[in-house]
Amino acid sequence: MNHTIVIRGLAVAGALSAALLAGGCQDAAKVAPALYTVTYTNATHGQPLAPAAVVLHTPGYTPWQIGAAASDGLELLAEGGDPSGFVNEAAADTAVADAASGAGLTLPGNARTVTVGAPRRPDMRISVAAMLGATNDGFAGLKDALVGDMAAGESRTFPLSVYDAGTEANTETAATVPALMGTGYDAARDDLRDQVTLHAGVVTADDGLATSGLGEGHRWLGPGAMVTVQRDR
Amino acid sequence: MQHHRIATLGLAAALLATAPAAAASLDVTVTNLSHNIYFTPLLVAAHPATSDLFSVGMAASADLQIMAECGDIAALSTTLAGAAADLVANPAAGLLAPGASTTAMLTTASANTRLSVVAMGLPTNDGFVGLDSATIPSAPGTYTFDLNLYDAGTEANDELFSTGCSAGLPGIPADPTMLGGTGGTGVAGADATATVHVHRGTLGDTNATGGASDLDSTVHRWQNPVARVELTVN
Numbered sequence: 001m002n003h004t005i006v007i008r009g010l011a012v013a014g015a016l017s018a019a020l021l022a023g024g025c026q027d028a029a030k031v032a033p034a035l036y037t038v039t040y041t042n043a044t045h046g047q048p049l050a051p052a053a054v055v056l057h058t059p060g061y062t063p064w065q066i067g068a069a070a071s072d073g074l075e076l077l078a079e080g081g082d083p084s085g086f087v088n089e090a091a092a093d094t095a096v097a098d099a100a101s102g103a104g105l106t107l108p109g110n111a112r113t114v115t116v117g118a119p120r121r122p123d124m125r126i127s128v129a130a131m132l133g134a135t136n137d138g139f140a141g142l143k144d145a146l147v148g149d150m151a152a153g154e155s156r157t158f159p160l161s162v163y164d165a166g167t168e169a170n171t172e173t174a175a176t177v178p179a180l181m182g183t184g185y186d187a188a189r190d191d192l193r194d195q196v197t198l199h200a201g202v203v204t205a206d207d208g209l210a211t212s213g214l215g216e217g218h219r220w221l222g223p224g225a226m227v228t229v230q231r232d233r
Numbered sequence: 234m235q236h237h238r239i240a241t242l243g244l245a246a247a248l249l250a251t252a253p254a255a256a257a258s259l260d261v262t263v264t265n266l267s268h269n270i271y272f273t274p275l276l277v278a279a280h281p282a283t284s285d286l287f288s289v290g291m292a293a294s295a296d297l298q299i300m301a302e303c304g305d306i307a308a309l310s311t312t313l314a315g316a317a318a319d320l321v322a323n324p325a326a327g328l329l330a331p332g333a334s335t336t337a338m339l340t341t342a343s344a345n346t347r348l349s350v351v352a353m354g355l356p357t358n359d360g361f362v363g364l365d366s367a368t369i370p371s372a373p374g375t376y377t378f379d380l381n382l383y384d385a386g387t388e389a390n391d392e393l394f395s396t397g398c399s400a401g402l403p404g405i406p407a408d409p410t411m412l413g414g415t416g417g418t419g420v421a422g423a424d425a426t427a428t429v430h431v432h433r434g435t436l437g438d439t440n441a442t443g444g445a446s447d448l449d450s451t452v453h454r455w456q457n458p459v460a461r462v463e464l465t466v467n
Contacts (some may be wrong), residue, residue, distance in 0.1 A: 017259075023253075066264055066266055066334075067264065067265075067332030067334060067459075068463055086255065159373055161467060162456075164268050166268075170451060172451075173254075192268070192269055192331075192412075192452065193331065193332065195331075195332040196267060196332070197267060197268045197331055197332050198266040198267060198456065198458070199268065199454050199456065200267070200268040200269070200454045200455050200456060200458075202456055203437075203450045203451055203454065207450065208438055208439055208450060209439055209450060209451060210439070222456070222457075228408075
């Protein structure tokens with residue numbers, strides 16, 4: 001697991017509140033950072049799920065926006081399955097408390113866990129993104145899910161919609177799909193519009209798109225992954 | 234500002250049942266979530282519970298039919314105005330493109346406790362995006378609803394473009410995507426289910442000058458939800 005702990009405004013605020021509370025003779029354990037165990041599960045029939053980026057943040061951070069162009073980091077994540085650029089962008093954002101990524105592919109039915117931590121704030125949110133590997137630029141995404149109000153020991157499960165990053169045409173050819181050993185990331189943006197939307201799904205060769213390298217087993221309907229967030233402390 | 238998901242609305246509805254109805258100031262933001270489906274002029278209405286625009290499993294009204302087949306909200310607007318609804322017609326001043334958002338502001342009379350939003354999806358035969366009589370919460374906050382594309386059940390999903398539009402006339406009246414084809418033989422006959430239902434999706438094909446469909450399977454398909462409504466109760 002790759003971890004990028006951010007020492008910025010939030011961490012300083014956490015340290016300050018810790019100092020204030022300590023001065024008030026509070027139990028030191030009460031101001032230790034909140035820790036969250038984030039488990040993501042591939043909910044599809046036949047899509048390999050690339051490593052997920054997991055970001056803990058306050059409302060000022062926007063991982064993506066419907067109708068707006070994807071960041072370069074999101075493009076890299078959605079086209080090539082590489083979350084590093086997206087995680088780095090998050091880490092550079094002052095509203096982000098922690099950003100990490102899972103390791104390796106997660107096959108259908110399998111799950112992977114990432115741990116993130118942050119100063120205790122009731123408005124803390126979580127965002128998660130992971131490429132569906134057998135697409136051009138599709139990713140399962142969870143945006144702005146509130147977790148700061150959870151009690152220690154509590155867990156919550158969220159479905160992840162499948163988004164289209166809007167950065168690559170959905171040709172489905174083997175040469176453009178990383179799970180088929182095609183080129184993943186390509187800096188050119190050649191989708192219908194350079195903007196994030198929900199994904200329309202894949203057509204596949206089995207449904208009449210002769211040039212598609214995908215088969216019917218790569219299709220999905222609805223959520224592409226599930227995320228369970230448990231607050232450990 | 235409070236932020237709620239749909240799951241919390243049951244509680245809000247329960248609270249409303251005992252709270253006195255009051256006039257409200259609402260902001261209703263509609264976002265087109267789809268990759269390549271346009272929405273015709275939207276109708277956003279706060280109305281009495283008795284003025285339902287549509288219900289799954291029920292036959293579409295003539296007002297709903299002309300909206301779903303031709304994108305014409307005049308008849309629905311007239312009927313709702315007759316029921317003293319508060320409504321905003323066409324807040325986007327035309328089509329709402331994929332990825333685009335528009336906001337309608339409403340001040341509602343106390344009897345108008347429900348919120349509905351409808352617009353035709355293009356290119357479809359009689360598909361429409363719909364929010365069906367959601368109870369307007371009394372507590373200030375922002376409430377989010379994800380909307381499905383429904384099928385009015387009034388027209389064959391032949392997936393062929395037509396010239397002109399009238400109720401019952403088969404065909405898709407317009408192609409704002411400008412990526413449609415011609416010469417299709419027709420995908421489907423009259424709807425086997427003639428009541429409002431969740432749309433089964435677009436088939437399309439990869440033949441721009443023939444095949445069964447004038448739509449393109451690589452650019453005209455979609456999955457639900459197709460729209461998001463963020464209702465802010467001020």
